[in-house]
Amino acid sequence: MTEIIVVTSGKGGVGKTTTSASLACGLAKRGKKVAVIDFDIGLRNLDLIMGCERRVVYDFVNVIQGDCTLKQALIKDKRLESLFVLAASQTRDKDALGAEGVRKVLDEMIADGFDFIICDSPAGIEKGAHLAMYYADRAVVVVNPEVSSVRDSDRILGLLASKTAHAEKGESRIKEHLLLTRYSPQRVATGEMMSVDDVKEILGIEVIGVIPESPDVLSASNAGNPVILNVESDVSLAYEDSVSRLLGETLPLRFIEEPKKGFFARMFGG
Numbered sequence: 001m002t003e004i005i006v007v008t009s010g011k012g013g014v015g016k017t018t019t020s021a022s023l024a025c026g027l028a029k030r031g032k033k034v035a036v037i038d039f040d041i042g043l044r045n046l047d048l049i050m051g052c053e054r055r056v057v058y059d060f061v062n063v064i065q066g067d068c069t070l071k072q073a074l075i076k077d078k079r080l081e082s083l084f085v086l087a088a089s090q091t092r093d094k095d096a097l098g099a100e101g102v103r104k105v106l107d108e109m110i111a112d113g114f115d116f117i118i119c120d121s122p123a124g125i126e127k128g129a130h131l132a133m134y135y136a137d138r139a140v141v142v143v144n145p146e147v148s149s150v151r152d153s154d155r156i157l158g159l160l161a162s163k164t165a166h167a168e169k170g171e172s173r174i175k176e177h178l179l180l181t182r183y184s185p186q187r188v189a190t191g192e193m194m195s196v197d198d199v200k201e202i203l204g205i206e207v208i209g210v211i212p213e214s215p216d217v218l219s220a221s222n223a224g225n226p227v228i229l230n231v232e233s234d235v236s237l238a239y240e241d242s243v244s245r246l247l248g249e250t251l252p253l254r255f256i257e258e259p260k261k262g263f264f265a266r267m268f269g270g
Contacts, residue, residue, distance in 0.1 A: 002110040004117045005246075006136040008160075010152025012123035014144045015181035018217055019239075020120035021049045022228035023140065026243030028083035032115040035074065037105075038088035039132040040122040041097055047087040050077065051224025061089040064101030070108050079229065084114075095127065102131050124152075125159060135165050138175045140208065140246075144182050145194040150202055157203060177208035179242060184213045185258040196256050209242030211235055212255040 007020040017038075024036040037060060038046035047053040058073035063086070070086075077083035086105075089096065109117055121132035133139060139160050143153045157176060161167060166174050180199060187193040200207055214235045220227035228239040234255055241251050 002114050002117060003138065004106065004119065004136050005138045005140060006119040006121055006133040007140045007142060008121040008129060008133055008156055009123055009142040009149070010125075010154070010156045011144070011149045014123075014142050014149055015211070015217070016123070016142050017045050017049055017120055018221065018227060019140065019142050019179060019181070019211075020046065020118050021226040022239040023243060023246065024083060024116075024118045025077075025080060025226045025228050026240055027116050027118075027246075028077070028080040030243070030247070031082065033082045033113060034116045034118065035084045035086060035109050035114050036118040036120060037086040038120050039097070039128045040120065041088050041092055041128055042090065043122070044088040044090045046120050047075070047085060048224060049221050049226060050075075050085050052077070052085055052087075053224070056087045059087045059089040060105070061092045061096045063105055064097065070105060070112075097128060097131050099131060099134060103135060106135055125155065130159070130163060133160060133164055136160075136174055137166075138177065140177045140179050141203070141205065142179050142181055143199060143203070145180055145188070145196075145199055147194070150194065150199055154203060157205070176205045177246070178203055178205045179209045179211065180207065181211045182213040183210050183255065185256060187213075189258060196253065207253065208245045209238055210253050210256050211238045211242075 007016050009016050020036055024034045028034045047056050052075045055075050058068040062068045063070050063073045074084040119132040122128040141153050143149050161173050188195045212234050216233040216235050217227050220230055227235050230236050238255055244251055
């Protein structure tokens with residue numbers, strides 16, 4: 001059975017597209033057939049992070065408007081056999097997306113046997129963000145551990161509870177997961193950043209992952225290679241853990257405490 005997962009946030013620049021790409025890759029590495037869709041009409045960043053921007057011929061809007069078939073628009077990942085990307089349009093207006101058109105594309109993906117459809121949402125509460133979450137079965141809410149990001153995500157949780165197809169039909173609310181990005185235990189210790197427990201207490205949802213602050217994220221994005229594929233990075237390990245939890249495994253959170261200093265570091269202030 002296909003599961004539709006929206007990756008969303010209230011604030012821009014928190015790492016939604018990096019998260020969408022990494023979760024999609026992680027699921028595909030486990031043998032799942034995965035499609036990841038860019039809902040950010042007019043900007044289009046997902047194909048850059050996935051490293052397939054030069055292979056975009058048709059986009060999401062083209063499929064909805066009947067300019068091409070879904071198979072023509074889907075870009076097959078060169079690294080993972082079961083992963084496909086559907087890019088956003090850079091030239092169309094955000095109003096080019098509509099609920100019926102989105103439903104048609106999702107239904108076709110379901111019929112094609114996709115195990116997971118990852119919807120990479122624009123930030124905020126605009127139309128594209130609403131459509132990205134509307135048909136979702138689950139939501140990954142991406143948050144930086146700072147007050148403005150947490151406050152804005154609280155608003156997104158309200159929309160997830162009231163403005164989705166599940167909510168409108170009176171069905172049980174979609175499952176929500178919290179994913180913290182750019183987390184620094186050192187900055188938490190100095191009071192510059194909220195702790196995992198602080199964020200969890202305010203938002204009241206399960207933490208599926210804590211992604212450490214690292215230059216590896218920018219390097220991976222610039223290279224068009226999702227950071228989860230950089231096996232030497234702590235960020236990759238954190239995203240792999242998040243994928244495992246998404247699939248129902250129980251794992252302890254890593255990278256949430258300051259590394260302990262060795263003897264010489266303590267002696268000489270290193």
